[in-house]
Amino acid sequence: MSYFVTGSMGCIGAWVMSHLVKRGEAVISFDISEDRSRLNMLLTPEEQTAITFIKGDLTNAPQVTATVLEHGVQHIIHMAALQVPFCRANPVLGAQVNVVGHLNILEAARKATLKHVTYASSIAVYGAADQYPIEPVPHDAPQNPSTLYGGYKACNEQNARVYYKDYGISSTALRPYTVYGIARDQGMTSDPTKAMLAAARGENYRIAYGGVGQMQLASDVALQFIACADQASEGAHVFNMGGEMVSMQQVVDLIQAVVPNVQITFEPTQLPFPRGFDDSALRQHAPTVYETPVAQGIAHTVEQFRDLIARGLV
Numbered sequence: 218m219s220y221f222v223t224g225s226m227g228c229i230g231a232w233v234m235s236h237l238v239k240r241g242e243a244v245i246s247f248d249i250s251e252d253r254s255r256l257n258m259l260l261t262p263e264e265q266t267a268i269t270f271i272k273g274d275l276t277n278a279p280q281v282t283a284t285v286l287e288h289g290v291q292h293i294i295h296m297a298a299l300q301v302p303f304c305r306a307n308p309v310l311g312a313q314v315n316v317v318g319h320l321n322i323l324e325a326a327r328k329a330t331l332k333h334v335t336y337a338s339s340i341a342v343y344g345a346a347d348q349y350p351i352e353p354v355p356h357d358a359p360q361n362p363s364t365l366y367g368g369y370k371a372c373n374e375q376n377a378r379v380y381y382k383d384y385g386i387s388s389t390a391l392r393p394y395t396v397y398g399i400a401r402d403q404g405m406t407s408d409p410t411k412a413m414l415a416a417a418r419g420e421n422y423r424i425a426y427g428g429v430g431q432m433q434l435a436s437d438v439a440l441q442f443i444a445c446a447d448q449a450s451e452g453a454h455v456f457n458m459g460g461e462m463v464s465m466q467q468v469v470d471l472i473q474a475v476v477p478n479v480q481i482t483f484e485p486t487q488l489p490f491p492r493g494f495d496d497s498a499l500r501q502h503a504p505t506v507y508e509t510p511v512a513q514g515i516a517h518t519v520e521q522f523r524d525l526i527a528r529g530l531v
């Protein structure tokens with residue numbers, strides 16, 4: 218069994234590879250970046266020898282297909298994407314990586330006669346909070362993305378449905394909200410994790426937004442993606458990840474419960490998203506839902522950062 222992981226040098230991708238390697242699986246890493254700094258926080262250099270590293274560009278269709286074919290890939294876990302600020306700064310490149318790249322993955326699966334693809338979508342496919350009278354927002358509530366990034370993700374979900382209808386390639390997508398934990402260092406919602414790192418360093422930090430949202434631990438998110446790949450269910454599935462709805466004040470209190478002598482503050486502005494999304498469809502589908510309580514996840518992340526700082530890995 219080999220797992221092809223795109224965006225493997227990113228936060229969730231590195232966590233996916235870390236769990237797979239620790240489980241003894243063969244892993245093909247595919248990322249345009251060769252910067253292993255996130256991976257180095259999760260796996261020792263010895264553990265990383267179990268991985269086949271490919272410097273690859275998702276927008277290069279022949280390279281994506283050739284890599285999948287050459288390495289006897291059986292599972293695709295597609296994480297690579299440009300996040301909200303990068304898509305806003307460069308919309309065409311955003312579409313090339315996030316939309317055409319996704320199609321290149323589906324095409325590679327088709328050419329390799331794979332039956333299933335697992336990929337990352339996002340709650341950014343939904344619209345602004347005032348469009349949804351019910352919270353948590355039901356799984357089947359209408360989509361109305363307010364960012365290019367959300368529009369690309371919505372397009373990917375539709376394209377995956379068509380690949381199932383036309384070619385019988387099944388897929389499972391998860392829509393995380395705010396992923397936090399070791400290695401979460403870029404993107405619009407990375408600030409809570411940056412505050413945890415600052416606290417671990419004994420530094421103050423001001424988080425750029427506030428309000429209430431759902432937070433999912435990067436390790437849990439990675440385990441859920443792997444479980445989707447292993448389950449490989451027939452159909453074109455998309456699931457909200459759900460979880461606790463927490464206020465930024467609660468996040469700050471939880472960080473300061475571990476490190477009381479730093480000042481963590483936040484801007485009051487709520488993100489342009491509803492406060493929570495219903496994950497009952499995922500709960501019906503998946504045998505296991507990985508959901509470390511936020512209090513435990515934050516405390517553990519701060520401790521992990523302290524350890525990484527001591528070992529010179531952050």
Ligand SMILES: NC(=O)c1ccc[n+]([C@@H]2O[C@H](COP(=O)([O-])OP(=O)(O)OC[C@H]3O[C@@H](n4cnc5c(N)ncnc54)[C@H](O)[C@@H]3O)[C@@H](O)[C@H]2O)c1
Nearest residue numbers: 224226227228229248249250274275296297298337339396
């Ligand atoms: N982090 C979150 O809170 C969150 C929330 C919802 C959805 N998601 C989705 O989950 C996935 C993983 O997110 P993340 O936080 O790990 O992202 P990340 O930004 O940390 O990592 C993305 C990775 O994709 C790689 N990449 C970019 N362009 C590429 C290309 N052309 N070819 C190959 N690789 C390329 C980057 O080098 C990077 O390593 C993404 O699809 C993201 O949209 C993340």
